[in-house]
Every structure is written in structure tokens, then in C-alpha cells.
Amino acid sequence: MHNGTTITQFIIEEQRHVAGATGDFTSLLNDIVTACKVISNMVNQGALVGVLGSAESENIQGETQKKLDILTNEVFIKSNEWAGHLAAMASEEMDTIYDIPAKYPRGKYLLTFDPLDGSSNIDVNVSVGTIFSILRIQGGDGAPSERDFLQAGTQQVAAGYALYGPSTMMVLTTGKGVNGFTLDQSIGEFILTHPDMTIPADTREFAINASNMRFWEPAVKRYVQECLDGKEGPRGDDFNMRWIASMVAEVHRILTRGGVFMYPIDSKMKSKGLGGKLRLLYEANPMSFIVEQAGGGSITGAERIMDLQPESLHQRVPVILGSKNEVERILGYHDQA
Ligand code: AHM
Numbered sequence: 126m127h128n129g130t131t132i133t134q135f136i137i138e139e140q141r142h143v144a145g146a147t148g149d150f151t152s153l154l155n156d157i158v159t160a161c162k163v164i165s166n167m168v169n170q171g172a173l174v175g176v177l178g179s180a181e182s183e184n185i186q187g188e189t190q191k192k193l194d195i196l197t198n199e200v201f202i203k204s205n206e207w208a209g210h211l212a213a214m215a216s217e218e219m220d221t222i223y224d225i226p227a228k229y230p231r232g233k234y235l236l237t238f239d240p241l242d243g244s245s246n247i248d249v250n251v252s253v254g255t256i257f258s259i260l261r262i263q264g265g266d267g268a269p270s271e272r273d274f275l276q277a278g279t280q281q282v283a284a285g286y287a288l289y290g291p292s293t294m295m296v297l298t299t300g301k302g303v304n305g306f307t308l309d310q311s312i313g314e315f316i317l318t319h320p321d322m323t324i325p326a327d328t329r330e331f332a333i334n335a336s337n338m339r340f341w342e343p344a345v346k347r348y349v350q351e352c353l354d355g356k357e358g359p360r361g362d363d364f365n366m367r368w369i370a371s372m373v374a375e376v377h378r379i380l381t382r383g384g385v386f387m388y389p390i391d392s393k394m395k396s397k398g399l400g401g402k403l404r405l406l407y408e409a410n411p412m413s414f415i416v417e418q419a420g421g422g423s424i425t426g427a428e429r430i431m432d433l434q435p436e437s438l439h440q441r442v443p444v445i446l447g448s449k450n451e452v453e454r455i456l457g458y459h460d461q462a
Pocket residue numbers: 188217239241242243244245334370371372373388
């Protein structure tokens with residue numbers, strides 16, 4: 126018998142204080158939680174159930190899909206299409222939006238997700254995660270279109286991620302702080318274990334894929350070089366570095382002990398016509414919402430991510446997020462550039 130607060134109880138109690146709440150949102154979050162439990166189980170079983178390895182397909186972004194990318198996308202759709210809370214969904218693994226089938230009622234929310242972020246880590250048994258964001262559909266009763274999804278991050282109703290690591294966790298914000306829940310495998314429930322998560326404003330730890338260093342812009346080069354210079358450099362202190370290549374694990378570390386995560390724009394991306402590595406609607410915006418709610422900052426370099434007006438469903442943006450004072454310093458370096 127556990128004594129903790131389950132995620133369902135937490136959401137119901139939180140929503141009780143929201144004027145005009147119908148229970149739709151609570152129920153939607155519950156379906157998302159269920160999807161993440163199913164994915165957690167799949168990821169856990171790994172090679173035992175033959176889900177590792179690549180599929181014979183590419184997603185819209187020309188990336189080879191892993192079998193689990195496709196399977197987990199399917200899980201999210203099946204868990205969330207039937208209940209009547211959603212008008213449409215969009216994901217990293219689908220070219221265009223997923224309209225709710227006519228046999229189900231259509232609701233007022235839009236769901237975007239990356240069902241298995243960091244999936245290049247799957248075959249080597251390193252942490253991966255699911256990222257999601259909930260928006261409200263604006264206006265019109267007509268069929269939802271891609272345009273309905275093009276809302277700034279500040280419009281998000283909720284965002285969260287599930288981390289499939291040594292333990293499975295769900296971290297959630299509905300705009301009233303950030304709370305973390307750990308999956309108790311023995312009872313199949315997420316239990317509140319990390320109430321009110323906050324990111325320390327200062328840090329001595331950064332995360333970046335340094336193999337791209339020669340392509341970076343001057344502001345990022347300067348920041349990283351100053352960290353590397355350590356005690357003898359202008360920062361007057363030694364810095365530590367991490368790179369998991371799994372954004373969910375990276376953000377989770379930052380929520381736990383502070384730090385900065387950077388996937389900046391670089392000249393190689395620019396030459397390919399890409400605006401960044403990570404996608405705005407189902408990676409950068411939800412993570413920015415969580416990080417800001419935990420007291421951190423999240424920028425592209427020169428701008429706040431959540432203020433961006435999205436232009437397309439799979440738009441990519443540079444991402445620099447984490448401990449507030451470091452993010453502000455990096456923003457300053459961009460302003461001076
Ligand atoms: P994915 O959505 O195809 O899994 O890619 C996103 C991931 C992030 O989780 C991670 O931060 C980044 O890609 C790692 O990129 P790299 O392989 O360049 O280090």
C-alpha cells in the first residue's frame with residue numbers, strides 16, 4: 126500500500142480550483158498517462174519483444190524511423206483518439222495532422238507529441254522519453270487544420286514528458302509550477318515524488334554536442350570556450366559537461382540539479398536550410414514551458430522560444446535552456462554579436 130498522491134488524484138485536485146473545468150482536461154491527461162505507461166512497458170521489454178532496431182521507413186524529416194518510433198506513435202493515437210477531448214493530434218512521426226476519426230466525438234483540445242524522443246539511444250539501452258503539449262483549438266467548429274496548431278508556446282494549456290530511465294517518471298506542468306511523479310511498477314500508478322520542481326538559477330554544468338563546435342555561431346563558441354577555460358578563464362570557475370543525446374534525460378537532469386542544455390543553430394544546418402535541430406511544437410515549446418515554470422529560461426539564442434509564432438507543423442528551432450542566470454548570459458552574448 127502506498128501513501129503517496131497518485132497523478133490522477135493530483136490532477137483532479139488541481140483542476141478543482143479551475144473555474145469552469147468540465148473534467149475533459151483531467152480525462153485527457155489520464156489518457157496521456159496511460160499511453161506513457163504502455164510505452165514504458167514496451168521500452169522496458171526491449172529486445173525481449175522484438176521492438177528494437179530500425180523500420181524500413183523515414184519520417185517527414187527524412188530521418189530513419191525506429192520500430193519503436195512507429196509503435197509508440199500508434200500507442201499515443203489509440204489512447205487519445207476515442208474519448209472526445211481532442212480535435213486533432215500532431216506528432217514528429219506523422220507528416221500531417223491526425224484528424225479524429227468520424228466515429229468519435231471531436232473535442233476542444235489539440236495534442237502534439239514526440240512519442241519517443243532520443244530514439245537513437247534505444248538500441249544501446251540509454252534513457253529515452255515522450256514529450257507532449259496540449260493546446261486549445263481556437264474558434265471555428267470546422268475540420269481542424271495544420272493552421273490550428275500554429276500557436277505560440279505561451280498558449281499551451283499543459284506540457285509534460287515521461288522519462289524512461291532507471292525508473293519511469295512523468296513531469297508535468299499546467300502553468301502552476303512543475304511536479305514530478307515516479308511510476309510504481311508494482312501498482313501501475315505514478316506517485317508524486319518530486320513536488321514543485323525548481324531549477325537553480327546558477328550552475329557550473331553545460332550540455333552540448335561538441336562535435337558541432339566548428340559550425341557554431343560566435344555567441345555559443347564564446348560561452349562554451351569560457352566554460353572550458355575554467356578557473357583560469359573569465360568565469361573564474363571550473364565547469365562540468367554532459368551529453369546524453371536524449372533531450373528528456375537532459376532536461377530532467379537540469380530540473381533536478383540545474384545546468385544548461387544547448388542545441389544551437391549552426392552553419393551546417395543553415396546550409397541545409399534548417400532552422401535548428403529540435404522541433405518547435407512538440408519538443409522546444411513543451412520543454413520551454415516546463416523549464417520556465419520551474420524558474421529557468423529558454424531561448425533560441427536571441428529570443429524567448431515561447432514567444433515565437435510557429436510557421437509550420439515540423440518547424441525546427443535552436444534551443445538553449447536551463448538555469449536562468451546562464452541562459453541570460455548566453456542571451457547577452459547573442460545581443461552583443
Ligand atoms: P529525435 O527526436 O530524432 O530523437 O532527435 C532529438 C534528439 C534529442 O533528444 C537530443 O537532444 C538530440 O536529438 C541529440 O542529437 P545528436 O545526435 O546530434 O547529439
